[in-house]
Amino acid sequence: MDTNERLELVTRNIQEIIPKEDLIKLLQKKKKPVIYWGTAPTGKPHIGYLLPALKIADLLKAGFKVKILLADIHAALDNVEWTVLEKRYKYYEKVIPLLIQCIGVDTKNLEFVKGSDYQLKKDFIFDVLKLSTIVSVHDAHKAASDVVKMGENPKLSGLLYPLMQALDEEYLGVDAQLGGTDQRKIMVLARENLPKIGYASRVEIMNPIIPGLIGKKMSSSDPKSKIDLLDSDEEIKSKIKGAYCEAGKVEDNGVLAFVQYVLFTIKSDQKAPLIIERPEKFGGNQVYYTYSDLESDFINQKLHPQDLKNTLAKELILLLKPMQKYKTELESLAKEAYS
Numbered sequence: 001m002d003t004n005e006r007l008e009l010v011t012r013n014i015q016e017i018i019p020k021e022d023l024i025k026l027l028q029k030k031k032k033p034v035i036y037w038g039t040a041p042t043g044k045p046h047i048g049y050l051l052p053a054l055k056i057a058d059l060l061k062a063g064f065k066v067k068i069l070l071a072d073i074h075a076a077l078d079n080v081e082w083t084v085l086e087k088r089y090k091y092y093e094k095v096i097p098l099l100i101q102c103i104g105v106d107t108k109n110l111e112f113v114k115g116s117d118y119q120l121k122k123d124f125i126f127d128v129l130k131l132s133t134i135v136s137v138h139d140a141h142k143a144a145s146d147v148v149k150m151g152e153n154p155k156l157s158g159l160l161y162p163l164m165q166a167l168d169e170e171y172l173g174v175d176a177q178l179g180g181t182d183q184r185k186i187m188v189l190a191r192e193n194l195p196k197i198g199y200a201s202r203v204e205i206m207n208p209i210i211p212g213l214i215g216k217k218m219s220s221s222d223p224k225s226k227i228d229l230l231d232s233d234e235e236i237k238s239k240i241k242g243a244y245c246e247a248g249k250v251e252d253n254g255v256l257a258f259v260q261y262v263l264f265t266i267k268s269d270q271k272a273p274l275i276i277e278r279p280e281k282f283g284g285n286q287v288y289y290t291y292s293d294l295e296s297d298f299i300n301q302k303l304h305p306q307d308l309k310n311t312l313a314k315e316l317i318l319l320l321k322p323m324q325k326y327k328t329e330l331e332s333l334a335k336e337a338y339s
Contacts, residue, residue, distance in 0.1 A: 003027045006062040013261050015181050018204040026175055026203060035059055037178040038069035041088035042080050044338060045095055046226035048210050050262050055178060055207050057105045067172055071115040077157040078148050087337040095330055099229060102322050118171050130197050131163045143189040146182045166190035169202045176203035210261060211254035213243035230327055233317050240313045245305040255312055263315055264291045276311045
C-alpha cells in the first residue's frame with residue numbers, strides 16, 4: 001500500500017486534521033506510526049462509538065499501531081465518583097473490545113492502556129505541574145469546555161483534564177491522536193504547549209460527531225438520544241422509530257448521519273450495496289451503492305424516512321448481534337457501575 005492509499009484510508013470520514021501536511025510526512029517517514037484514541041469510562045458506551053471504531057479499523061489497515069486509552073483518571077476529573085471508578089473501568093474494559101470486534105477488527109492488533117497505570121507516576125504528575133505553570137486558567141477552561149461537565153461552579157479537576165490529555169500523547173509514545181471534533185480545543189492546547197516543556201507536537205485527527213436520535217449530539221446521559229450497545233431488538237426498533245428524521249431534511253438528522261458514516265463505510269468495505277426494503281406496492285426495494293445517491297433521493301423525497309429507519313434498525317440489530325452473547329455478563333457489570 002503506497003502513501004496515497006494509506007492517506008485515503010486515514011482521512012476517510014475525517015472532518016479535520018491538524019496539520020494534514022504533517023500527516024503526509026508521517027506516512028512517508030514511518031511504516032508503522034503510532035496513534036491513540038482515548039475514552040473515559042463515564043456514561044455507558046452507545047452506538048456513536050462505532051464511528052471511532054471504524055476509524056480504528058482504517059488506521060490498522062493503513063499500517064498504524066493503535067493504542068486505546070481507557071482513561072479512568074480522566075473520568076474522575078469529569079465528575080465520576082471515585083467509589084465507582086474501578087467498576088466503570090471494568091465495564092469499558094469488557095465492552096470496548098467487544099464493540100470493535102463487532103465490525104470485524106482483530107483486537108490482538110490493538111494495545112489497551114489503563115490511564116492510572118502511568119498517570120499517577122511521579123514523572124507524569126511533575127509534567128502536569130509544569131504545564132500548570134504555563135497554561136492559563138482561561139485557556140484550560142476553554143479547552144475543557146466541550147468535553148468536561150463544567151457546570152455553573154466548575155471544579156479545579158476540569159482544568160487539569162486538558163493538561164493530562166495533552167501529556168497522554170507524550171507518555172503513550174504516539175505520533176498522533178484520534179478524537180471527535182469536540183476534542184479540538186484540547187488537541188490545539190496540546191500542540192501549542194507540549195513544545196514549551198520540551199516535547200514534540202503531534203498530528204491531531206478528528207472524526208465528526210454523529211447527531212443523536214433527537215437531533216442533537218448523541219449523549220450517554222440522554223437515553224432518548226442514543227441506542228445502548230445492549231438494547232434488545234425491540235428497543236432498537238422502538239428508538240429508531242421515534243428518531244428525528246424529517247422528510248427531505250439533512251441537518252441534525254442522526255438517522256442519515258449514522259447511515260452515512262457507519263453503514264456505508266461497512267458496505268463499501270464489503271463492496272456491497274445498501275438495500276432499502278420496500279413492499280412491491282410501494283415500488284419495491286431501493287438499492288444504493290453510494291451515500292450521495294441515497295441523500296439525493298432523501299432530499300427529493302424519493303426515499304421515505306420510515307423505509308430508511310426500518311433499514312437502519314435491521315442493519316444495526318445485525319451489527320450488534322455479537323454483543324448479545326455477552327449480555328448477561330455485561331448487564332451484571334453495568335449494574336455494578338451505574339446503579
